[in-house]
Structures are given as structure tokens and as C-alpha cells.
Amino acid sequence: MNRKSTRSRSTLPSPARTTGRSDKTGRRLLAGVVAAGTVCTGLSTVPASAAAPTPIVSRGVTIPAFYTPPTELPSANGTLVRTETLPLGLSIPGLDGRPMPGAATRMMYKSTDSAGRPVAVTGAYIEPSAAWKGTGPRPLVAVASGTMGQGDQCAPSFALQHPLTLNGDTVSVGYEALAIYRLLSTGAAVVVTDYVGLGATDRLHTYVNRLDQAHALLDAARAAHAVPGASITTASRTGLYGYSQGGGASAAAAEIQPAYAPDVPLAGTYAGAPPADLTSVIKGIDGSALAGALAWSISGFAQADPDLRAVVDANVSATGRAALADASTMCVGDALFGYGFTKSSKWTTSGKSIGDIIAAAPRAKAALDKQRIGRLKPNSPVRLATGVQDDIVPHSQARQLALDWCNKGADVTYDAIVLPNLGDKILTNHLVPLITDQGDAVSWLTDRLTGKAATSNCWSMPIQL
Incomplete structure (x- = not known):
């Protein structure tokens, strides 16, 4: 495979590199440029009509100029910076003329990274075609995607438009669409975060960084309310959903939400196979x-x-x-x-x-x-599921997270997914529970969004293998 990319980056920053430019593009900041001046705090958003720089190319894939952050950002976390229509790669016309499963909007919003610096994050909001049949206004689910990669072309919002990319340089599959579309079918609105540095082209994606991911997910939930055409209200219940990298993000977000985003009305969190102990x-x-x-x-x-x-x-x-x-x-x-x-x-x-x-x-x-998840107590119900044979994101550390939360008095539903060993270190023990547990995960979260109380099983925890 040709690994050469027109997006040249240094992943090991040094002072001499922090102001360098890509030899290929003449426009790209080298990776690792995270000085406070890279993304400056601003007092107002940049309008959607503002001129955008020329798109870049990453491993043969053109990244739309939309993903390049402005030089200034608004001060409040969760504030929209810009939006545009996002064509879904998997969509069909409905009988009423509306697209199914919904109408999508690409978005950029302001968040804060783990060092306390302002950062632009991209993502997508999807207004569902399905009606919400539960109690209260239409709810919102903030989805944290599983591992997609570190190249900007791997961004979950980009994958919603391009579910399969095979160009000789990039192999990208938008596998999270299955969970997202199942959630939309319940009538809940969905917002998806691209995380810090994935999609937004000013820095390297900070893969499995606890605070970066948690902030990005909670601020996506905030930003969703300002998306043009969104039918959610301030009274809409919010759920968090994620598996693998996404499970770590949703777990971290659930436990920092009381302090970081008390304005997000969190009704429940699904954290599947969370990497809690790196x-x-x-x-x-x-x-x-x-x-x-x-x-x-x-x-x-x-x-x-x-x-x-x-x-x-x-x-x-x-x-x-x-x-x-x-x-x-x-x-x-x-x-x-x-x-x-x-x-x-x-x-x-x-x-x-x-x-x-x-x-x-x-x-x-x-x-x-410091990246360890489980030192804070979530104030809303959490369902934590993990395959007992998982040898990529080990079952034992995920179960320990459930125990840590239980010992703090959290409302935890723990599910040990019992499957045979499907092959050592080949990813199957990690991926199969993603599919086999998905229906139960969506059902559990939907119950929380309708206002049903969860039943914790902290004191009768299932098996430890």
C-alpha cells in the first residue's frame, strides 16, 4: 500500500517544528502544533459565509475547506462556528418526501482541550424522519464513534457522507452508521462528534485522550440545539452512546458532566468496551x-x-x-x-x-x-457492557470501571457479554460484542430517554473471568 500522503505531519513535536510548514502543501501546519496561539479565543463566531481556505488532501482524499478552523473562536463551549448541509451516503426518500433516516447537517463548534485551550471540533447533527413516540420532547443522543483512525479523512462526519472509501491510499468504513441509524429509528435526534483533531485540520487527533473526548462529546450535545432546523428543545433528555474508543469517551463524559456540563440534561449513558485504564x-x-x-x-x-x-x-x-x-x-x-x-x-x-x-x-x-476513567461519579444511569473474551480492550479493566463507579454509589447496569474465544489478538473478540450487544444497548438507552428508571445491578455483578 502506498503510505505517502500529501498531508505531511510530524507526530513528534519539537520547538524547531512548531512553526514549520508542509513541504507538499505549503499550507499545512505540521502535527503537534498545539501552542495556545494555534487556536485563539475569540469573542464571536465566524459566520458560515466567511471565506474558507483551499481544501487539503490526506492520503488521496480531499478534505473540504469546511473542516479548517477559523483563527478565532467564540468563548462559550458548545457554540456553533459554522454549519452546512451534509449529504448522507446511505439515505432513501421517504413516502412523505423527507429523506430517511433523516436530514443531516455538518457542523463546527467550540470546545476546550485537556490543557484548557479553546479548540474547534467538527461533527454532524441528524434530524430524524421518524417521529418520537416517547414522553416529552424529542430527545438527543450524542454519539462517540469507535476507533476510526487519525487521518482527517477518517472523521465520523465525513464517513456519514462517504460510508466506504477505497482509493488505493485509504481504506475507511463508516461502520458506526448502523448504531446511528438504529438510534434515529427510535425518533431520537443524533449528534456525532469528530473528536479533537479528527476532521478539523489544525492539529493531530488526540486519540483516547479522556478530557478531549469527553469535552468534545458534551459540547456536541450543547451545539446541537443551535443547528438550524433542529427540533430538540432545552427540555429534551440527552443520552450518550459509544463503544470502544467511543465507550471511553461516553464514560468519561458521563463522569465529568456534573461539573463540566450541568446544563446538559443527561438521562443515561451507554459505554461499551471502554478503554478506562490505558x-x-x-x-x-x-x-x-x-x-x-x-x-x-x-x-x-x-x-x-x-x-x-x-x-x-x-x-x-x-x-x-x-x-x-x-x-x-x-x-x-x-x-x-x-x-x-x-x-x-x-x-x-x-x-x-x-x-x-x-x-x-x-x-x-x-x-x-491521569487518563484513568472511574475516579468520578456519574450522576445519571450508566450501562457498561464488555465482552468477557475481549483481549484488545481487556474485559477486566472495563469491569473494574463498573466496580469503581458502583463503589461511589453510581447507578450502574453492568453486562458481561459471554461469547466463546473467537481468536487471540485478531480483533474479533472486541468487534463481535459491538454487534451482538447493539440492540440491547439502543433499547436500554431509549428507555432512559423516555424517562424510565434504570435498575442497577452493582451488588450482583455478573461474572469475572
Whole structure:
């Protein structure tokens, strides 16, 4: 596969690189540019009619100029910056002339990253064709997508328009459409976040960064109310939905919502296979079919955290740097073919794994530990489901998250999905529960959106394997 991209990035930032320009485009900021001046705080939104820069190209895919953030952002989190119509790649005309499953709007909104800096985030809002038959006004579900990749062409909102991209350089599949469309069929409106740096072209996607993801998801829920044509109201119940990376995002959002977004009327959260303890997850993905995701997390954290960046700079070899730069423009399909079953020891100067190197560096270990989910109490019901055979995002750490929340008095419904071992490290043990649990997940969340009380099973937790 040709891994060369016209979007050149450095995933290992250094002071000399923070103001560099791409040799290919002459317009792209190199990856890792996250200084406070990169995205400045503004006092007002940039109107949708403002002139946008020329689109860039990432691995053969043109990224619309819409995704390039303005130089100034509004001050309030969740404020819309711009919107435009988003053609859904999977849509059919309804009998009443309206498209099914709904009408979509691409959006950009303001959020705050884990360092407290303003950041532009993109996403999509979908107004459903189906009527809401539950109590109260039409509810809203904020969807956090599972792992899509780190290239801007992998953005979930882009995948809604282009469900399958196969161009010789990019392999991207919009697999979250199934869950999104099932949620829309209930009559709930859906908003999808692209996360920090995925889609929006000013920085690298900060893969599995706890606060970046949580902020982006909650601010998407806020921004949805201002989308032209949205039928949701301030009284609309809100649900959070996510699996895998998305499960971590929805879990983190649920526990910070009382402090960060008390204005979001959160009725319930589905967190499937959440990567709550990254120390454990790194061991799970290293050498697996999804080893490319380890490259994304290394690059994202090196960009965002100086302690982890110092460890990466000191220990990653030239071969590793090339791999991280290459992977930073990939989607999941590319990474499976390009870096499947790669061990991180091949990327280091010592031959030790990235996990072992971080474990031996106290400041880096502490920085990664700050990403741990489960130290705060969600104030609304949460359903946490995990496959007992999951060896990519290990079952044991996800179950521990449920226990941590239960011990804090949270309302937790824990479901252990019992399946046979479907193959070590080949991703099946992680992916199959995504499908087999989806109906129950949508049903549980729909009940919360209709106002039905949840039944916690904290004190009769299912099996531990």
C-alpha cells in the first residue's frame, strides 16, 4: 500500500517544528502544533459565509475547506462556528418526501482541550424522519464513534457522507452508521462528534485522550440545539452512546458532566468496551491486529503532554518515528494492513515495548494514569457492557470501571457479554460484542430517554473471568 500522503505531519513535536510548514502543501501546519496561539479565543463566531481556505488532501482524499478552523473562536463551549448541509451516503426518500433516516447537517463548534485551550471540533447533527413516540420532547443522543483512525479523512462526519472509501491510499468504513441509524429509528435526534483533531485540520487527533473526548462529546450535545432546523428543545433528555474508543469517551463524559456540563440534561449513558485504564489497554493492543492504534495514542499524547513527549523523544527510534508519522494519516483499514500485529519494541531504541518504557518513567506513568476513567461519579444511569473474551480492550479493566463507579454509589447496569474465544489478538473478540450487544444497548438507552428508571445491578455483578 502506498503510505505517502500529501498531508505531511510530524507526530513528534519539537520547538524547531512548531512553526514549520508542509513541504507538499505549503499550507499545512505540521502535527503537534498545539501552542495556545494555534487556536485563539475569540469573542464571536465566524459566520458560515466567511471565506474558507483551499481544501487539503490526506492520503488521496480531499478534505473540504469546511473542516479548517477559523483563527478565532467564540468563548462559550458548545457554540456553533459554522454549519452546512451534509449529504448522507446511505439515505432513501421517504413516502412523505423527507429523506430517511433523516436530514443531516455538518457542523463546527467550540470546545476546550485537556490543557484548557479553546479548540474547534467538527461533527454532524441528524434530524430524524421518524417521529418520537416517547414522553416529552424529542430527545438527543450524542454519539462517540469507535476507533476510526487519525487521518482527517477518517472523521465520523465525513464517513456519514462517504460510508466506504477505497482509493488505493485509504481504506475507511463508516461502520458506526448502523448504531446511528438504529438510534434515529427510535425518533431520537443524533449528534456525532469528530473528536479533537479528527476532521478539523489544525492539529493531530488526540486519540483516547479522556478530557478531549469527553469535552468534545458534551459540547456536541450543547451545539446541537443551535443547528438550524433542529427540533430538540432545552427540555429534551440527552443520552450518550459509544463503544470502544467511543465507550471511553461516553464514560468519561458521563463522569465529568456534573461539573463540566450541568446544563446538559443527561438521562443515561451507554459505554461499551471502554478503554478506562490505558496502561492495561496498551498491553492489549501492542502486537495485535489493531497495533496501529498504539501509534495513534503515542502520537496524540506526545502532542498533548510534555512528560509523555519527553519519553517518546528519548526512546523512539528513527524507524519508530517514521511509523508514527505514517500511521498519523491512516484510517483503521489502512492500519490493519500496514501495522497489524506490529510490536512496539520495533519502534524503540532499546528494543523494549512502549508500555515497559512508560512504566519505568515515573512522570510519564503518572501522565498516563491521569487518563484513568472511574475516579468520578456519574450522576445519571450508566450501562457498561464488555465482552468477557475481549483481549484488545481487556474485559477486566472495563469491569473494574463498573466496580469503581458502583463503589461511589453510581447507578450502574453492568453486562458481561459471554461469547466463546473467537481468536487471540485478531480483533474479533472486541468487534463481535459491538454487534451482538447493539440492540440491547439502543433499547436500554431509549428507555432512559423516555424517562424510565434504570435498575442497577452493582451488588450482583455478573461474572469475572
